[in-house]
Amino acid sequence: MTNSTVHLDERLRRPSGIRSVRLGDTKVSFVPDGAVQGRPLAWLPDTTDEVWAAHPEYLDASGHLVASIGGLLVENGDRALLIDAGFGPQSVPAAPGQPNGAIHGGALLDGLAELGRGPEEIEAVAFTHLHADHLGWAWHPAPGGDRPAFAHAGYLVSEPEWAQRHLPEAQGMTKEIAALAPRVRAVADGQEIFPGVRVRIAAGHTPGHAEYVITSGGQRLIAFGDALHSPIQVDHPEWSCVYDHDPVQAADHRRRLVAELEEPGTIGFGGHFADVVFGRVRRDGDGPAWRPLDA
Template sequence: MKGSTTGTDERLRRPGRIRSVQLGDSRVSFVPDGVIQGRPRAWLPDTTDGFWAAHPQYLDASGHLAASLGGLLVERGDRALLIDTGFGPHALPAEQGAPNGAVRGGAFLRSLAELGREPGTLEAVAFSHLHPDHLGWAVQPAPDGGRPLFAPAVHLVAEPEWAEHAPRGDGRASDASVAALAPYVRTVTDGEEVFPGVRVRITGGHSPGHAEFVITGGGLRLIAFGDSLHSPVQVDHPEWSCVYDHDPARAAEHRRRLIAELAEPGTIGFGVHFADVVFGRVDPDGREPAWRPLDAGAGGDDRLIA
């Protein structure tokens, strides 16, 4: 697919739907939870009103970036790994002057069920980082109320990220809900294989221990890049950091390397916040827009097979 199309424009204005990609013996699927509206000049402070006026396809009817909330399910036979767990069963109204417009989660468990999975069927839950829109459902209690929702699955967190959030000697954590996860957390290191065909790499930038996950199979490579990128427009402008980036300069430096990597043959990207274009490729020829979403299957099927 070359250039912008009416169908792609419509997808840029709505939150993501269930979509899947086959990588050899592994199947990876976006698990939608909801939507977060971003005020474009506040989310990406280096942009201009002129840029957004010239690129209205990225904005919804209310003038916001429509960013998806959710996670990524990786299945290999009967085994399953979940990467990030959405925002949770919450809704927040827009606040004047805040970077976000309205935020709405709540669909995650329904999406998992549609994909044939219940919380108890996961062997591990991994996190790109521990911000609330990635941690959401993991800190919800299970129906019996005695443990976190996805326990006893192991919860995988990059070492430097956990160091920022782990309970201290007095048992307190920066977030009380994170403390409840502590018995199930195992920290992981850069380059570690955390599931068959899935390796973690620690990038920092967005958060102190922000991690990406590289999934390989069938001669393809998929990079689940978490919040290294928040919007497809950053693929064309890696110098534009998000207001939520912990270290904007480091984040921008990493984005440049990441985008070059995404342009390599056989490489697919997954952007959890990328509206309804979460799976895509980067056009190596430097044409804009560089982010090329994978096309829907025949007959309008929302699930994608590459």
């Protein structure tokens, strides 16, 4: 086993730090907020003990998948957009019998500051979908105050996702949805929401799950949200996550997405992809298909 392989294995089982990529005039940066542990057989129910015995590199010392949580900062000149808003300043311990282990957030504002941005500079927060680990700082009061960190920004949600907001409300997210509602602007498939950034409806994980396609400098980055939860799914797009609203639709979309990520000039961004959030897909028989940009 080479040193580079050992280094990659370590990155597959730890949360990401700040990572940045330039696309022409646009800079995109992962801003970490925290992490969640996933019980592998529960998160990906079509896997087996044999799968994970063969791929221990994906599991931390406690046997969990490690998923980063955070947001994607998109900067173009003086303008700044944030895609997803982390879990917020809160923690939830592991609960027996649940798919998740421990989950925590709280670091996103510090990461923005390190990147030279204050929350007041974010003109809009665009959400991939209405799950708690993507909404945190948009509804939870920021430390030391009674308003969310991005209370001055517009909140962008895909039209079909917002139209079916009763689904997350039925799962106990009434206060979160109510806090978002006054600032939400529903956006349509194909709509440009920021220079070079377009919405793409990619239902399956949720009924109106959105991806964001960022194009600049002859390159394309697909921020695919929760269409994929772990790099191992790039090799097995048929494996749906327990949290997918429609597992069959989600798997169908993943197959198309993985093929698209193989195309020249295309970069993927997976916000839950441990410490390998930016990558390309290369199915050449030489190791995993997901290749981190900076491996």
